Amino acid sequence: MAKLNWGMIGGGEGSQIGPAHRLAAGLDGAFTFAAGALDHRADAGRDYGQRLGLVPDRAYGDWREMLGAERARADRLDLVTVATPNATHFEITKAFLEAGFNVLCEKPMTMTVDEGEEIVRLAERSGRICAVNYGYTGYALVRxxxxxxxxxxLGRIRVVVAEFAHGHHADAADADNPRVRWRYDPAQAGVSAQFADCGIHAMHMASFVTGQNVERLSADIVSTIDSRVLEDDAMVNFRMDGGTVGRLWTSSIALGRQHGLTLQVFGETGGLRWAQEQPNQLYHMPLGGRLQVIERGEGNLSPEADRASRVTVGHAEGMPLAFANIYADMAETIRAQKDGRxxxxxxxLYPRAEDGLRSMAAVFAVAQSGKAxxxxVDARPPMFRAEA
Structure with a gap:
């Protein structure tokens, strides 16, 4: 079976997210890394791309050059990953969708709700795939x-509790560090800091696992360090369209927490608990029974979990392999489209543009509620309110 052609925009040398995407895309042998515009500095991007193995005429100086050249090729890219600064996601994703490419965009998909609705409509019209990298949903036990x-x-789901709390921005003396400061500056980050950065991962995971969407929410947001304009801690209560009650805490000043993404689901006949830092174990408490530990890779799990698990039970699978499951989903989807099957x-299970739009609507709802x-407040995008 021929490999699919994959390209990347952003994720250059020294990037935090770039290596994870390149490992993930190549892990199962479905994609060939065929093209890239990896750096906002044209020469640096071309040089780094060639050092990663790109042929010179597909190591591009910027995304516009890449778009112009790739759209004219007979061996054009099957999938483009957008891993650039947040404010550029909309423009790049829109341009590649309009040119007929499938796109996987890093979160947030856009900076506004209007932009998100435009991407959703464009993906529908074009027939192209637009996915958003809520990569933690790729973990086998989350699936x-x-x-x-x-x-x-678990019977009817009553309550879902999500957390994404870390302490890496807790030092007030670090408030002027440029790598930290921009996150709390509305001119660069938009209307939200911590919720937009981490909270939407937790909220999306709550929706992914329960199969329900957030309808309305109430938020308490705070900047615990005086120099920050945007929040570094938030508590969000929400209600879902299937009747589930949601609780979400997200923080960047929680000293002692490292990554801190956890999810608990409580139903009529059982409860579940999972933590990203211990992803190989899922705790299941049946009503009237004893606590059970479900191990990733053990027998008799769901088809979704089996497909997402690569190594035998007892061995760790981490974040790049979770991302790889998103790429595996994309590869299967693209091949099915090509084969007409x-x-x-x-x-x-890959997160769609609709998920990116709902996340952005939640970001603005949290900011609105926090100020009030x-x-x-209604947390649904306007286009989905009209359909309700």
Missing amino acids: HMRAMVARGD AMDPAAN DGAW
């Missing part, structure tokens, strides 16, 4: 949680 909820193992339903002392 197993979703399968357990969907098949009714139905895709494997266990692979139909926690007033309950």
